[in-house]
Amino acid sequence: MHIVVCVKQVPDTTEVRVDPETNTLIREGVPSIINPYDAHAVEAAVSLKEKYGGKVTVISMGPPQAEEVMRRSIAIGADEGILLSDRNFAGSDTLATSYILAQGIQRVSDKEPVDLVLCGKQAIDGDTAQVGPGIAVRLNIPQLTYVMEIEEVDLESKEIIVHRKLEDKKVRVACRFPALLTVVRDINEIRYSSLPDLIKSARYKPKLWTQKELGLDLQQIGLKGSPTSVSKIFAPPQRSEGEIIPGGQDNPNEAAKVLVQKLLSTKIIANK
Amino acid sequence: MTVRVIEKNCIACGLCVQACPFEALEVKGDVAVVDPDKCTNCGDCVEICPADALALDEPPKEMTKKEIKSVEDNEAAAKEIKKELKEYNGIWIFIEQMDGKPAPVSWELLGEGARLAKQIDTELVGVLIGDKVASLAGEAFSYGADKVYLVENPLLKNYVTEPYTKVLVNLCKKYKPEIFLFGATSLGRDIAGAVATQLQTGLTADCTELTVDESSRYLMQTRPAFGGNIMATIVCRHRRPQMATVRPRVMSMPERQDGRTGEIIREDMDLKQEEILTRIIEVIEEKGSAVYLDKAEIIVAAGRGIGSKTNLKVIEELSEVLGGTVAASRAAVEAGWFEHTYQVGQTGVTVRPKVYFAVGISGAIQHLVGMQTSDVIVAINNDPDAPIFKFATFGIVGDYATVVPALTGEFKKRLNEEGLR
Numbered sequence: 001m002h003i004v005v006c007v008k009q010v011p012d013t014t015e016v017r018v019d020p021e022t023n024t025l026i027r028e029g030v031p032s033i034i035n036p037y038d039a040h041a042v043e044a045a046v047s048l049k050e051k052y053g054g055k056v057t058v059i060s061m062g063p064p065q066a067e068e069v070m071r072r073s074i075a076i077g078a079d080e081g082i083l084l085s086d087r088n089f090a091g092s093d094t095l096a097t098s099y100i101l102a103q104g105i106q107r108v109s110d111k112e113p114v115d116l117v118l119c120g121k122q123a124i125d126g127d128t129a130q131v132g133p134g135i136a137v138r139l140n141i142p143q144l145t146y147v148m149e150i151e152e153v154d155l156e157s158k159e160i161i162v163h164r165k166l167e168d169k170k171v172r173v174a175c176r177f178p179a180l181l182t183v184v185r186d187i188n189e190i191r192y193s194s195l196p197d198l199i200k201s202a203r204y205k206p207k208l209w210t211q212k213e214l215g216l217d218l219q220q221i222g223l224k225g226s227p228t229s230v231s232k233i234f235a236p237p238q239r240s241e242g243e244i245i246p247g248g249q250d251n252p253n254e255a256a257k258v259l260v261q262k263l264l265s266t267k268i269i270a271n272k
Numbered sequence: 273m274t275v276r277v278i279e280k281n282c283i284a285c286g287l288c289v290q291a292c293p294f295e296a297l298e299v300k301g302d303v304a305v306v307d308p309d310k311c312t313n314c315g316d317c318v319e320i321c322p323a324d325a326l327a328l329d330e331p332p333k334e335m336t337k338k339e340i341k342s343v344e345d346n347e348a349a350a351k352e353i354k355k356e357l358k359e360y361n362g363i364w365i366f367i368e369q370m371d372g373k374p375a376p377v378s379w380e381l382l383g384e385g386a387r388l389a390k391q392i393d394t395e396l397v398g399v400l401i402g403d404k405v406a407s408l409a410g411e412a413f414s415y416g417a418d419k420v421y422l423v424e425n426p427l428l429k430n431y432v433t434e435p436y437t438k439v440l441v442n443l444c445k446k447y448k449p450e451i452f453l454f455g456a457t458s459l460g461r462d463i464a465g466a467v468a469t470q471l472q473t474g475l476t477a478d479c480t481e482l483t484v485d486e487s488s489r490y491l492m493q494t495r496p497a498f499g500g501n502i503m504a505t506i507v508c509r510h511r512r513p514q515m516a517t518v519r520p521r522v523m524s525m526p527e528r529q530d531g532r533t534g535e536i537i538r539e540d541m542d543l544k545q546e547e548i549l550t551r552i553i554e555v556i557e558e559k560g561s562a563v564y565l566d567k568a569e570i571i572v573a574a575g576r577g578i579g580s581k582t583n584l585k586v587i588e589e590l591s592e593v594l595g596g597t598v599a600a601s602r603a604a605v606e607a608g609w610f611e612h613t614y615q616v617g618q619t620g621v622t623v624r625p626k627v628y629f630a631v632g633i634s635g636a637i638q639h640l641v642g643m644q645t646s647d648v649i650v651a652i653n654n655d656p657d658a659p660i661f662k663f664a665t666f667g668i669v670g671d672y673a674t675v676v677p678a679l680t681g682e683f684k685k686r687l688n689e690e691g692l693r
Contacts, residue, residue: 013499013638091286091299094477098469125498127618128477133433133465142549143433145462161553166458167566170556176549186612223299227474229290231320232505236496236637242649244661248670249654255668256678259650260686262666263627266648 001054001115001155003045004105006135007038007073009066010125034069037120039076041183043190044150045118046077052153055079055112058206059104061089061097067206074201075193081206082108088211088218093226094126098134100221103214105139116160117180121146129182136180144175148186274311275318279303281325288317288326290509360512363389364449366440367400367412367420368459370431374408376525377455379415381518383526385453386416388484388491394450395419401439403429406536413534415526420536421447427543430552431459435543437466442541444471449513451491453482456517468515474508475515480522491516500618500641521566521624522645558613565614570596571625573616573643576603577632577653578672584609586673587631590680593687599623601633617642631672635660652676 011030034042045056058073060066061084070081084104092100105117117139122129129145136143148170149163164171165184193201211221219225245262247255274296282303289297289304296310297317304325318326363385368375382398389396398412401423409420423439440463444452452467454460456478468475480503481494490507491514497504508514565571572591574584584598591598600610602617616623618638628646633639635651635658643649644663651664652672661667668675 011498013501016498016501091289093474094465095469095472095474124619126477127497127499128475129461130465130468130475130477133462134469137437137466137469143462143466144550145433146458163556164458168558170558171552172554172556174551174553179549223286223289226290227472227511228476228506228508229287230504231287231492231507233322233497234503234505236500236503236641242661242663242665242667244656244667244669248652248668248675252668252670252674252678253682255670256675256682259666259668260679260682263648263650264686 001048001052001153002057002109002112003048003054003116003118004057004059004108004114005038005041005045005073005078006101006105006117006119006131007042007058007060007069008035008120008123009033009060009062009069010035010123013124032065032068034072035120035123035125037122037124037183037185038069039072039120039190040185040187041118041120041181042073042076042078043188044181044183045116046191047188048116048150048153049077049079052155054115057082057108057112057114059084059101059108061085061092061100061104064208070206071201071204074204075197076190077193077197081204082209083206084209084214086211088216088222091223091226092221093228094128094130094134095227096221096225098131098138099225100214100216101131102135102138103216104209105135107209107214113178115158115177117141117178119180119182121182121184132180132182139178139180141177142175142179143182144173144179145182147181147183150181150187273313274306274308275313275315276327277304277306278325278327281323283323283325285322287320287322291316291320357510357512360448360450362395362397362419362447362449362451364397364399364421364452364513365412365417366452366454366460366463367398367408368455368457369400369402369405369408370459372402372405372408374411375455375457375459375520377457377460377518377520379411380520380523380525381453381455382412382415382417384482384518384523385451386526388451388482389418391484391486392450392489397421397449399440399443399452401425401428401436403427409536410533413532414528414530416529416532418534420534421539422536423539423541425541425543427545427548430555431463432548432550432552433462433466434548434550436463437470438543439541440467441470443539444513446539450489451484452513452515454515454517456519460517464515464517471513471515473511473513473515474506475517476506476508477517479516479518482516482518490514496618496641500637519622521622565597565599565616565621566623568597568599568623569626570594570629571599571616571623571627571643571646572596572629572631573599573601573633574604574609574631575601575633575639576607577634578604578609579632581607581609583673586676586680590629590676590683593680593683594627596625596627596629601630601639602636630660630664631676633660634658635663 056078058078058081119132148165151161365381367378398417398420454464476493493506600614605615648665651660651667
């Protein structure tokens with residue numbers, strides 16, 4: 001089976017800090033990484049390939065330096081990487097991004113029909129979880145979001161059985177493919193790369209496709225093709241500073257007594 | 273007369289391109305460029321520019337007749353778009369349900385929607401789809417809906433993306449809502465992304481604040497970005513409906529008004545089994561108290577500061593005496609002390625309990641965004657400089673291993689005394 005995985009290069013948001021003076025993001029020194037959920041999607045695709053045979057193609061939209069996430073994917077075991085990169089893509093929101101990626105996947109599929117498209121459940125910089133469903137709609141294939149387990153693939157009947165993770169339940173779903181899956185972290189542990197994969201990845205150069213090669217409609221990409229725009233950016237609101245109850249170190253029993261009294265007097269605990 | 277670009281200030285962010293009602297701006301290379309044939313000098317772009325790179329201060333010049341005509345044509349064209357947008361009316365709330373059980377975020381959204389609807393003088397509509405779910409329409413009215421669109425069909429019994437999307441897209445095309453809101457649940461985020469793409473409109477994920485601009489009727493959608501490090505306000509200017517998913521438990525639950533009624537409009541949809549490629553085999557309910565994390569009134573959460581899994585006992589004891597629920601920071605989950613379902617924060621669950629105890633949690637922004645709307649936050653940490661103390665209602669600086677058992681003992685004593693438990 002032929003599996004396409006969508007990956008994104010993101011700033012490691014756990015390393016992003018905000019300048020308290022200017023309320024702007026401090027981007028310097030923030031490492032770029034493969035979106036962690038996407039790495040799990042690559043791992044899932046490679047595992048499927050090992051079990052059922054086939055090929056894993058990784059696709060990404062981003063600046064030229066996003067090549068790095070292609071190499072990371074190759075190191076996990078992907079076979080081929082395609083980078084969709086063009087100045088005209090800049091400023092694309094989720095609607096425009098899903099158009100660009102879907103067109104890229106369509107082009108891949110025209111040469112080698114695609115059975116499954118895998119994405120991470122969301123990217124950690126945008127946290128929208130909208131591009132996956134957007135691609136599925138544009139490719140006119142079913143979508144299965146928040147997949148935590150791929151139970152079975154039946155290549156004969158072209159049916160896949162997965163477990164989807166919802167807030168307080170799991171749902172076991174069967175679906176005809178081609179289909180698009182978005183995966184959560186529970187789906188797998190990412191392997192340590194084999195030496196051959198590491199060597200291959202270090203030298204790997206992905207294919208580069210631009211707007212012209214993909215024949216994309218300029219009205220549907222970049223800022224023009226993006227219905228949403230940012231009108232304001234600001235620092236998150238701070239809660240007002242509270243009260244420190246003294247004695248935590250020298251006399252914890254007394255501190256506990258004071259705190260319990262305060263909490264009980266607000267009635268919120270007593271009311272329970 | 274056109275707007276002037278101060279090139280040295282321009283950061284090529286593109287905000288002006290989207291703000292321009294006449295499509296007169298474009299970012300070329302690293303700078304915004306004005307198309308003088310289209311620019312009407314309206315100033316919308318100057319207002320939005322974050323870098324003071326646009327100005328209207330060029331001296332006005334006499335316009336030729338041709339220029340005047342072109343400006344008028346452009347204005348007419350811009351109004352034409354607006355007229356098209358004017359056909360869209362009403363604030364719609366997706367009433368999420370599973371097995372006839374409504375998701376509380378639907379009612380929270382009705383409360384929020386009522387406030388917005390009043391501001392722009394429009395109707396508040398609940399959209400209810402499923403199988404045998406009509407009784408929920410009454411609930412929607414009691415939480416503020418003026419009208420409910422109801423679609424019932426056996427094929428809509430369990431949530432499956434394809435038929436649900438088809439129904440919502442058809443309803444939107446027929447009745448043209450101005451604003452359409454969903455809960456940012458796994459179901460809501462699954463369907464909203466599909467519907468917005470089919471309608472080719474904008475969608476903003478996981479909003480934590482909504483307002484409307486009364487003159488432009490723009491929905492100002494605020495959400496955390498970059499892992500909660502900053503807040504961004506997003507707007508969808510030229511397409512409708514304006515769609516957003518809204519994080520559960522951020523908007524407050526409206527007061528129920530029993531006996532309030534409204535209009536139910538039933539719609540039939542032509543759905544065919546063979547068009548649905550996805551089928552639900554089984555629904556497995558998850559066990560464990562973590563399920564109730566988002567509904568818990570008292571939460572005792574542990575972070576990396578508790579040092580090891582064996583120390584969880586003191587956390588559990590405090591939680592037990594209060595009838596609460598334990599939870600964890602991302603660090604504690606990544607250390608393997610808790611399952612992911614216990615995680616509070618940006619990549620975990622958002623909680624809004626009455627009391628949140630943060631034990632050994634430093635208070636990274638990713639954690640704070642998931643619990644900062646708790647009524648009371650109690651922080652216990654041995655580092656007096658931990659950011660969590662900036663957010664806490666009450667804080668105790670000290671070793672959790674002595675402070676927490678002291679709290680447990682004191683609560684036990686007092687709650688027994690007062691005969692509350």
